[in-house]
Amino acid sequence: MKKLLVYFSLIIFSIILIVGCSENSRNYMTGIYLRSNNGINIIVSDDSGPTVMSNKTGNENIFDDLKSGDKIEITYDSIMETYPGKTQIYSCTFIERGSINDIPKDTLDKLQEMGWTFDLENS
Numbered sequence: 001m002k003k004l005l006v007y008f009s010l011i012i013f014s015i016i017l018i019v020g021c022s023e024n025s026r027n028y029m030t031g032i033y034l035r036s037n038n039g040i041n042i043i044v045s046d047d048s049g050p051t052v053m054s055n056k057t058g059n060e061n062i063f064d065d066l067k068s069g070d071k072i073e074i075t076y077d078s079i080m081e082t083y084p085g086k087t088q089i090y091s092c093t094f095i096e097r098g099s100i101n102d103i104p105k106d107t108l109d110k111l112q113e114m115g116w117t118f119d120l121e122n123s
Contacts, residue, residue, distance in 0.1 A: 026075050026090065032102050033070045035063070037117040042084060043074060044103050050084035050111060053092075062092050068118065069098035084111065 031045035041053045041063050053074065055062055066072065075091040100108075100120055108118065 025077055027077070028073060028075055030071065030073045030095065032098060033063075033066045033072050034068045034100075034103055034118065035066070037119060040116075041066075043072065044107055048079055048085055050107055051079055052084050052086045054086065054088045056088045056090055057092065066092075066094065067097070069100045069102045071095040071098050071102075083114075 029043060029045050029048070029051075031043040031051075034042040034044055034050070036042065041055070042050050043053055044050045053076075071094075073093045073095055074087075074089045076087040076089045078087065080086040100118070108120075112118070
């Protein structure tokens with residue numbers, strides 16, 4: 001009976017640890033939204049630079065009301081170390097309106113050198 005109680009306690013502890021770790025693996029990032037001409041959604045952050053966002057929110061229209069330059073906050077799990085970075089997002093919250101001029105020129109230049117295109121006039 002004592003072994004069963006210890007075994008049961010270890011199982012409960014393991015479940016709590018796994019659930020706790022999975023929820024803690026989510027991170028938050030605030031940055032500036034950027035939409036490429038081919039519909040790819042990017043967040044530009046001071047900390048991690050440009051990061052392509054893969055939508056895992058369950059809302060396929062999550063980016064529809066955003067314009068390049070808007071400030072947003074996302075919830076994500078990890079960022080792949082590529083340039084630009086890549087991540088899966090689980091929420092996206094609009095913070096305030098902005099303009100394409102809010103995105104650092106050197107970031108736009110570097111992305112354009114790599115073949116990315118943006119509508120810089122109507123963003």
